[in-house]
Amino acid sequence: xxxRREVIKFALPxxxxxxWAVVSLKGFKPSLFDVLLVLVHPTKDIxxxxxxxxxxxxxxxxxxxxYSVAAFAGVIxxxxxxxxxxxxxxxxxxxxxxxxxxxxxxxxLLVWAGxxxxxxxxxxxxxxxxxxxxxxxVWSEEYATxxxxxxxxxxx
Amino acid sequence: MPHIGxxxxxxxxxxxxxxxxxxxxxxxxxxxxxxxxxxxxxxRFEMLLAAIVLIGILNLTFDRVFRYFVEEKLLKWEKGIxx
Numbered sequence: 334x335x336x337r338r339e340v341i342k343f344a345l346p347x348x349x350x351x352x353w354a355v356v357s358l359k360g361f362k363p364s365l366f367d368v369l370l371v372l373v374h375p376t377k378d379i380x381x382x383x384x385x386x387x388x389x390x391x392x393x394x395x396x397x398x399x400y401s402v403a404a405f406a407g408v409i410x411x412x413x414x415x416x417x418x419x420x421x422x423x424x425x426x427x428x429x430x431x432x433x434x435x436x437x438x439x440x441x442l443l444v445w446a447g448x449x450x451x452x453x454x455x456x457x458x459x460x461x462x463x464x465x466x467x468x469x470x471v472w473s474e475e476y477a478t479x480x481x482x483x484x485x486x487x488x489x
Numbered sequence: 490m491p492h493i494g495x496x497x498x499x500x501x502x503x504x505x506x507x508x509x510x511x512x513x514x515x516x517x518x519x520x521x522x523x524x525x526x527x528x529x530x531x532x533r534f535e536m537l538l539a540a541i542v543l544i545g546i547l548n549l550t551f552d553r554v555f556r557y558f559v560e561e562k563l564l565k566w567e568k569g570i571x572x
Contacts, residue, residue, distance in 0.1 A: 363538050388520055392512065400501065404500070407500070448515055449517050453520070464503065
């Protein structure tokens with residue numbers, strides 16, 4: 334039964350790649366073999382902008398910075414949102430901001446931060462900050478409720 | 490804690506999405522999103538697909554690593570409660 338499940342899991346990708354290999358042999362572009370050739374030579378220079386690996390390193394660096402800052406800010410704000418006054422003061426503004434798609438900020442970010450890593454990191458920050466803040470907000474509320482219950486039990 | 494773990498995973502997935510779209514639009518001269526746009530302009534579709542596949546592999550790898558460390562190690566106790 335377990336082997337059957339494993340076979341089923343890999344059946345669709347296997348079919349897809351087999352089909353792509355067959356049509357590639359018949360001249361379909363982009364060919365599966367060309368893509369594999371690019372992937373097995375990741376250090377080869379492309380268009381003079383660096384290799385696939387160097388592009389990947391730049392992207393990972395941007396994600397690392399944006400995500401870390403978002404995590405830090407999300408955790409701090411999520412905990413602070415436990416306080417009702419803080420929630421009342423900032424809550425509506427942040428809830429409005431979270432409904433703006435991050436792509437909409439890009440033209441403005443280009444003016445403020447210029448074309449480069451700063452703008453990209455800010456976009457990543459804006460996108461990954463809100464789930465963090467929301468989840469930490471929920472957590473701090475739950476934590477507070479649990480502590481409140483414990484306090485009530487032990488007070489009696 | 491489960492909420493935090495879920496938030497971390499959702500944020501990571503969104504970070505990859507926003508990184509790709511920001512690099513594609515901002516066109517900063519570096520990164521995988523920029524490579525996708527450059528390959529498209531040069532009509533080098535094998536390069537374009539390689540960049541797409543690489544983004545997918547990276548996202549999947551990070552998600553699995555996160556899932557392993559957060560859900561299997563950090564939130565191990567939660568499974569005990571559910572059972």
